[in-house]
Amino acid sequence: MKILTASQLKEADEITIEKQNISSEELMERAATQVFNEIHTRLQGADILIKVFCGIGNNGGDGLVIARLLIEHSYNVKVFIVNYSDNRSKDFLSNYDKIKNLSRDWPVLLKGEDDFPDIKRGDFVIDAIFGIGLNRPLEGWVAKMVNFINDSSAFVLSVDLPSGLFTDKIPEEGDAVIMANFTLSFQTPKLVFFLPDTMDFVGDMQVLEIGLDREFLSEVTPAAQLIGRQEARSLYNPRNKNSHKGSYGHVIIVGGSYGKIGSIVLATTASMRTGAGLATVFIPKCGYEIVQTALPEAMVLTDVNYEMLTDIKTDLDADVVCFGMGAGRDKSTVGAFKELLKKTNKPMVIDADGLNILSENNELLQDLPENSVLTPHPKELERLIGEWKDDFDKIEKVQEFIKKHKIILVLKGAHTFVFEQENIYVNNTGNAGMATAGSGDVLSGVIAGLISQKYEPLIAAVLGVYLHGKSGDISAEKLGYEGIISGDIAKNMGLAFRDLMSENETDSGAG
Ligand SMILES: NC(=O)C1=CN([C@@H]2O[C@H](COP(=O)(O)OP(=O)(O)OC[C@H]3O[C@@H](n4cnc5c(N)ncnc54)[C@H](OP(=O)(O)O)[C@@H]3O)[C@@H](O)[C@H]2O)[C@@H](O)CC1
Ligand SMILES: [K+]
Missing domain, CATH: 3.40.1190.20 (Ribokinase)
Structure with a gap:
């Protein structure tokens, strides 16, 4: 299986949207539905509290779609927006509206340390704060939020990759990165999932095939190749x-x-x-x-x-x-x-x-x-x-x-x-x-x-x-x-x- 870089994945994303004649929102729905399916298969409707932490970019958008699908399937869900910027992505915004229409209430906005919600051992946390768009280390209260989740001993499922983890560099000592129990990653694994410096952040990992353009995937020179049974x-x-x-x-x-x-x-x-x-x-x-x-x-x-x-x-x-x-x-x-x-x-x-x-x-x-x-x-x-x-x-x-x-x-x-x-x-x-x-x-x-x-x-x-x-x-x-x-x-x-x-x-x- 090819291991691609963040920029290759973004390119694949754009090519797919164009060639399959779909909107980016539809691709997000497709990707996040895969995550929902995995969760649903495992939880089978279990009555546990699921806390979904969403950023304001497309990783956060994925989180909103997952939360919506969970709510539609009668799960007990609480959605928090880690509002680290006002620069919300387009697909985040449309899913923000959709979830509001469904639950007739806005998700809880987190704007600083005072807003941190209670997270307990036994909670199921979905981490959709940052994905492959991370371009600098986390700072201030957002970094604290990540450490707060890590300290909670809740079970953490990261969407695409643990928030705070870069795809192309190693975090510095003290940088805040989610320590996931499980990571569901889109289309290809990321190289950092396998490096000794970073593999511990990822927990168990599974790759979800989200139907990105096959031609692009087969032609692109990968960052590395993962050798499994098929290879x-x-x-x-x-x-x-x-x-x-x-x-x-x-x-x-x-x-x-x-x-x-x-x-x-x-x-x-x-x-x-x-x-x-x-x-x-x-x-x-x-x-x-x-x-x-x-x-x-x-x-x-x-x-x-x-x-x-x-x-x-x-x-x-x-x-x-x-x-x-x-x-x-x-x-x-x-x-x-x-x-x-x-x-x-x-x-x-x-x-x-x-x-x-x-x-x-x-x-x-x-x-x-x-x-x-x-x-x-x-x-x-x-x-x-x-x-x-x-x-x-x-x-x-x-x-x-x-x-x-x-x-x-x-x-x-x-x-x-x-x-x-x-x-x-x-x-x-x-x-x-x-x-x-x-x-x-x-x-x-x-x-x-x-x-x-x-x-x-x-x-x-x-x-x-x-x-x-x-x-x-x-x-x-x-x-x-x-x-x-x-x-x-x-x-x-x-x-x-x-x-x-x-x-x-x-x-x-x-x-
Ligand atoms: N690839 C695919 O095929 C598919 C991808 N999908 C999903 O999209 C995700 C990528 O989404 P994304 O590009 O919107 O970036 P994301 O990680 O949400 O970050 C958002 C913004 O945060 C900002 N920012 C960065 N660092 C920061 C920091 N330290 N502190 C504060 N802010 C910081 C930065 O914006 P900036 O502030 O630099 O303008 C950045 O743009 C991907 O992981 C997957 O989940 C699927 O939906 C569909 C298929
Ligand atoms: K994430």
């Missing part, structure tokens, strides 16, 4: 019956050191369970029996050194080399990695200590084969590219970095992002149970396993991240978030593939 499915290549293990490639996983051989077992298991035809590991001698015992399916080559990598002799004709997990950063390991980089010309997958070695030896970055996939978590990324001011600054810095080195970068997080050239892919599977040791080793193995099967590195990264998250969701279904260990994620990879192609999606623990 992942389109990237998947089913196996050919007429095939053999050689058809699915050969992965070499290089890494490990004394006490950290488990990371190699995890990555290699993951690449095999992702479908790699053959897997070889190259590890220090101390890991020989461990890997042979834990994963008899893999072939094992060892370094001359017992505890760490010092000389990586791999003349094997592998389709992909994955380097880094558990490798440590000893001088002799750095030297061995340097030599490996010189010998390798196919895209590599680099993780963990591979990334740390790159950040301490910047000159090695230029030896990375083109289209190699780097899979840092935020701390590893910081070591690679330096500190950033906020998430938008981070994105800019990552894009400069990957362009300079012609690589693909997978930034791990609650929503893992894949960066390739100017493209951004945001993953939508996975859960907090996956924040566990070794989860990243599994991901590297998955991506390497897909590259070995001839997926382009970018596709391998995007699909790999999706499947890894899905496997985590399937694991959570069975074991609960706390119960997942990363071996489960590797083990359930096959179920993630199966889910991808089955008719109904496994009801995942994604959230």
Whole structure:
């Protein structure tokens, strides 16, 4: 699903009105009716007090339509206008009249702190104060109003996006932003819903398709793409019956050191369970029996050194080399990695200590084969590219970095992002149970396993991240978030593939 910017959404809005020959008020009615339908489906006429807070722009107009429809369906509704300006939008005004005609009374006007109504725990608040038209931080009593709602412990549903949240920048410390429990967003999600700095404002999120012009939507270059099941499915290549293990490639996983051989077992298991035809590991001698015992399916080559990598002799004709997990950063390991980089010309997958070695030896970055996939978590990324001011600054810095080195970068997080050239892919599977040791080793193995099967590195990264998250969701279904260990994620990879192609999606623990 495309993630669009506020200005792209406004353009889509205008084009839709023109091409579908409807008024902006009709489009507002259509959008807000979708919100009403969602609320009505969930509340089923429940007798609770619904407090709708409307701004005076079109987000407020949406709020008025929602309130009107709720009143028409006999809900107990109280409407407040957060009257932050006299510059009311045209569609706000016509809906203001309509709601007055229906309830035979004007909504309550809020003009300052003295007007703040009572909001209690258990109230249902609809936040339609600001939408994508926000262009400066909230100030004065309006900011206080937002904080007042946040402090109330009421359940808050935000319309389009939480009021006070920008679509293209991160709020400064102390800025007032609604902390929503649920956000119903029009047509496309906004990038800020997925950034670590801002995702907590959004709560659970659902996108409502409001019928904006299809041609515009399909042609516009998005700010980013959200990868869900449908997108992942389109990237998947089913196996050919007429095939053999050689058809699915050969992965070499290089890494490990004394006490950290488990990371190699995890990555290699993951690449095999992702479908790699053959897997070889190259590890220090101390890991020989461990890997042979834990994963008899893999072939094992060892370094001359017992505890760490010092000389990586791999003349094997592998389709992909994955380097880094558990490798440590000893001088002799750095030297061995340097030599490996010189010998390798196919895209590599680099993780963990591979990334740390790159950040301490910047000159090695230029030896990375083109289209190699780097899979840092935020701390590893910081070591690679330096500190950033906020998430938008981070994105800019990552894009400069990957362009300079012609690589693909997978930034791990609650929503893992894949960066390739100017493209951004945001993953939508996975859960907090996956924040566990070794989860990243599994991901590297998955991506390497897909590259070995001839997926382009970018596709391998995007699909790999999706499947890894899905496997985590399937694991959570069975074991609960706390119960997942990363071996489960590797083990359930096959179920993630199966889910991808089955008719109904496994009801995942994604959230
Ligand atoms: N896209 C679509 O397809 C559809 C969109 N729809 C809906 O329209 C919403 C966007 O509506 P919108 O453009 O009227 O802006 P909105 O967020 O209501 O703000 C209103 C005004 O507030 C002002 N303002 C800004 N910041 C401020 C501040 N800090 N403190 C005080 N004032 C501030 C600023 O005016 P200014 O003061 O700058 O002149 C701004 O114009 C969108 O989120 C969705 O809900 C649907 O109805 C139909 C389909
Ligand atoms: K809002």
